[in-house]
Amino acid sequence: MRDFHLxxxxxxxxxxxxxxxSHPLAAATAIDILKRGGNAMDAAIAGAVLLGICEPQMTGIGGDCFVLYTRPGEQEIRALNGSGRAPAAASAAALRAEGLDTVPVHSAHAVTVPGAIDAFCHLSETEGRLGLDALLAPTIHYAEAGVPVAPRVAFDWANDAATLQGVARESYLADGEVPRVGHLFRSPGQAEVLRRIAKxxxxxxYTGEVAEDMLAALHAAGGVHTAEDFAATACTPTDPVSGSYKGIDLVEHAPNGQGATAILMLNILAQFDIAGMDPWGAERAHIEVEAAKLAYDARNRFLADPDHTARLDHMLSPETAAKLAALIDPKKAMTAPAKLSEAVHKDTIYITVVDRDRMAVSLIYSIFHGFGSGIASEKFGVLFQNRGAGFTLQEGHPNELGGGKRPMHTIIPGMLREDGRVTVPFGVMGGAYQPHGHARFVSNLRDFGMELQDAIDAPRxxxxxxxxxxxxxYSPDVRQALADKGHRVEIRETAIGGAQAIRIGAEGTLEGASDPRKDGCALGY
Known part of the structure; x- marks a missing residue:
């Protein structure tokens, strides 16, 4: 139990x-959908779409999503890949010929076709109860009436506003200035798009006037996208991957997400007596950071589009983890692995919902960097993700940019399962940090017996x-001890990530936890 004096x-x-x-209006909307007879999928979709207006620097209809979910009365965890693909004409060779060694982050070359809307429509039809018109109505209302800019949103907006280009500045700035806390942000163009989708x-x-507006903006920025690329967009049901840590199963979305990285990291940590260490001491921190270096190095080598991912079984193997753990020196930091093959970011939203029938949804939705590519369509103000920056231009790499491919994605929803029963849908935001955050969350729960909120609040x-x-x-003494081991320790202005989780109790109680690093909350009824 927490100290109520603090x-x-x-x-x-x-x-x-x-x-x-991560935003109270989205949480309240999700609960309202449940009270109106919607299920957890209805509520998660309604809340997620609204987060695109509440936190436009983080996500929006120009982005991608991944979803893990269960059906009422079932313990099988299903997965849906709502990530978009590079246009058919995309070519790493063409960019290399221009002298580039990475995909330009704020260019049309980094824009993959948005996949989230197709996924939301599919899930509403196949898993929901209320229909798209009911689910999109709250966002249509708030996009027209306005949402007051929350404190963390204002902080991020100021950090990322320089990304906005051309007409995007008209849509996402207030008379050319960064909105302050309490400013009403409106997006009537997106309200009209959602009204059409609802109908x-x-x-x-993906077709018609909205698609034409998006294509015009991309072509003006030098993109090679076509109407056929947009029309052909389709989400993909898939099977999740999982690994066990001290009797608890961590279930992750399969590639092109990076969830396998969290499983590998936990498999490495399982080779050490983490539970015997001070949870906030230098020893645990050092082992954890070294394990992350090794797990992320494997990620950078192997993970890519599902049709191109190499050696996933090897990456998930406990034997692989044991060999990697042997490389860790408890007293000395290793040289960091090769530079990441994708551009890291910190901007994502996550929502989890559980309903009275114990349907559970774990949904993550993002435009990648803050304000994505910075490119928006002129008529409707659709802001494009820059997920294509997740590709590498290295020739022959599994994650090499190519037409019709999905890039390696940093966003990963998670679920925990114990004795065959789904117990905790959860997510940790923070771009590249997410696998590390998933592993730490599980370790906090399993190794140190923390309550759900404590596991989220704990320093990172x-x-x-x-x-x-x-x-x-982390105390100054711990920071110094880490520096003595060879780590270059820094305290950054921005807190690391954010997290949300729900525990499904065996006796009928739901327990919600929400990260104070964000503006949001957990709500139940």
Missing amino acids: PGRSQVLATEGMCAT DGRDAF LFGESGRLDVERG
Whole structure:
């Protein structure tokens, strides 16, 4: 139990339904959908789409999603890949011929076709109850009436506003200025797009006037996208991957997501007595960071489009983890693996919902970098993701940019399963940090017996680009001990990631937890 003398938040308890996400309006909308007879999928879609207006720097209808979910009365975890593909004419060789060694992050070359809308339409039809018109109505209302800019949103908006280009500045700035806390952000163009989708389904987005508006913006920016690329977009049901850590199964979305990285990292940590270490001491932190280096190096070598991913079984093998663990020196930091083959980011939203029938949904939805590519369509203000920056231009690499391919994705929804029963749908935002965050969350629960909210609140650290970012929750003594082991320790201005989770109790109680690093909350009824 937390110390009630200190600032913090308690987990939320309920029985009928629960939502945890990064903005209160989205959480409230999800609960309202449940009270109106919708199921967890209805609620998750309604809340996720609204987050594109509440947190437009993080996500939107120009982005992608991945979903894990169960059906009422079932424990089977299903997965849906809602990530878009590179246009058919995309070519790594052409970019290499221009002298490029990476995909330009804020260019039309980085724009893959948005996949989330197709996924939401598919899931509404196959798994939902209420229909798209009911699910999109809250976002249509708020896009027209306006949403007050929340504190964390304003912080991120200021950091990322320079990304916005051309007409995107008209749609996402207030008279050329970064919106302040409390400013009403409106997007009437997106409201009209959603109104058309509610009436005519996914074709209203991927064909016709909306698609023409998007294509015009991409062509003006030098893109090679075609109407056929948009019309052919289709989400893909797939099988998740999983691994066991001390009696708990971590279930992740399969590639092109990076969920297998979290499983490998936990398999490496299982070779050490993590539970015998100080949870906030230098010893645990060092082992965890070194394990992440090795797991991420494997990710960069193997993960890609599902049709091109190599050696996934090898990556998930406990034997592989044991060999990698032997490379870790408890007293000395290793040289970081090769530079990441994709451009890392910190901008994503996550929502999880469980309903009275215990249908559970774990949904993550993103435009990649803050404000994505920075390119928006002129008429409707659709802001494009830059997921194509997740490709490499290295010739022959599984994740090499190519026509019709899906890039390696950083966004990963998660679920935990114990004794065959799904117990915790959860997600950890934060771009490349996500696998590390998943592994730490599981370790916090399993090795140290933390409550759900405590496991989320706990201080974080993450190694990238040759440095070790640590939050202020780590003491100066621990930071010095890590530096003595050879880590280049820095405290960054931005907190590391964000997380949301729901525990499904065996006796009928739902427990929700939401990260104070974001503006959101857990709500139940």
